[in-house]
Amino acid sequence: MPSSPGPKRWPALVGGGLLNVAIGTYYAWSVFEPPLEREFGWSRAQTSLVATIDMVILASTFLLAGFVLRRVGPRAVAFFGGAMFSLGLFFASFTHSLPTLYLTWGLMVGTGLGFGYLTPITVGSLWFPHQRGLVNGLAIAIFAAGSGIFGPIAGALIDRVGWRETFQILAGVFFVFTMVGAFMLKDPPTGYVAPAVTPRHARPRNLVAPDVRTAEVLQTGSFYTLWIAYALGTTAGTMVISQLVPFARFAGLSAGAAAFALSINAAGSASGRFLSGWVSDHLGRLSTLRGIIFLSMLATPSLFLMRDQMIFFYMLLYLVSYCYGTQLSVYTALAGDFYGTKYLSTNYGLLLLAWGFAGVLGPVIGSRVYVSTGSYQYAFFLAGAFALGALALLVVVRAPRLAPAAAAPVAGGISHQSA
DSSP states (O other), rough: OOOOOGGGGGHHHHHHHHHHHHHHHGGGGGGGGHHHHHHHHHOOHHHHHHHHHHHHHHHHHHHHHHHHHHOOHHHHHHHHHHHHHHHHHHHHHTOHHHHHHHIIIIIIHHHHHHHHHHHHHHHHHHHOOOGHHHHHHHHHHHHHHHHHHHHHHHHHHHHHHHHHHHHHHHHHHHHHHHHHHHHTTOOOEEEEEEEEOOOSSSOOSSOOOOOOOOHHTOOOOHHHHHHHHHHHHHHHHHHHHHHHHHHHHHOOOHHHHHHHHHHHHHHHHHHHHHHHHHHHHHHHHHHHHHHHHHHHHHHHHHHTTTSSSHHHHHHHHHHHHHHHHHHHHHHHHHHHHHHHTTTTHHHHHHHHHHHHHHHHHHHHHHHHHHHHHHHHHHHHHHHHHHHHHHHHHHHHHHOOOOOOSOOOOTTTTTOSOOO
16 A cells, blocks of 8 residues: 655644643653742652652553553543643642642643653654654653743743742643644554655664564563663663752752753753664664763763853753653664564553653652752762663663564554553
8 A cells, every 4th residue: 555645644743742842841840849848848858759759650651551542542542641731730739738749740740641651652653663763752852842941931930920820820731732732643544654764774773573562571581671771771860850950059050040950951851862762773772872871870970070060060961861861762762673563552661660660769869868968979979870780781681582473563563452
């Protein structure tokens, strides 16, 4: 069957971008920590737990959303994710206690994140199966860019109208963004064949494995090696993100300069997701990850050591964020290379639980070390040591040799069958 006209593929990317730029604003949580702590007298450990809950719920519901998507399609999943995210933000504006905050900005927002984050990745992989690194990188980069766009806006709104009204304004804006974006997300028609892409190299560097069911993936040693490497490698990023504004103030930056650090973080994370996704299409996923993890191992402790020099603070923050964003993009494509694209929504969903684990580990390390010692020094050095461990695992991991699943593969990407 002839390929669908090229322009018809792009609405899915636009819809995914609208959805992701809204829900990605959760990365700007540290903007809200200081006003909440001042009003209620909560500790840094208590407010940092919100980011941890978000990441754990995101990783957990991403897997659940993968099973649901196979039965109801991406549009319904995206509608639900956008609604939960926006409502969680709105109800958080009525917070008077920590349990309420954890329920709204934690559980509800996290659920919206998991269902919303899944759909642009899976739909993009279906429409652009030959450029998965680039397309996944673009989708995940826009997700990271949300905090850079709306974080400073949220900070300015808090100063003018207060944090409660800011939650409500953002909830309304994000509801519109996510509903429009969800409407534009749909799978290719049956029998769709993506336009061929002329290879730049005589020998492809990323060979897609046969489609392997999730139950069989769990029986491979490579999955657990990647899982541990993913968790260790992303811990530096989750720690820095959860503590960014407080750490910037600790480093001596003004409130305005600390808020600007959110934009630097978002720019680094977004560019890492997009550029490294493209690079990995040409240089290979594992080669890209090994180089980036090595850079993270050096940049993370250096960020602490050079924190009092603003230009180096911003440069090293960008590098740490770039390394963090790279992993979220390239691991997505790597899961397809190792285990095929047909069951990517659940196979990568299990792998993403490693990122959820890092979402617990990073903020806990950052907040507990600061509370115990009055400094972030040991937290940054420990994150560098974790990167070294991740690098060692990525050096030894090899793609598994697996038999394909019994069901016939679907042209262009992921089916809606159970694993």
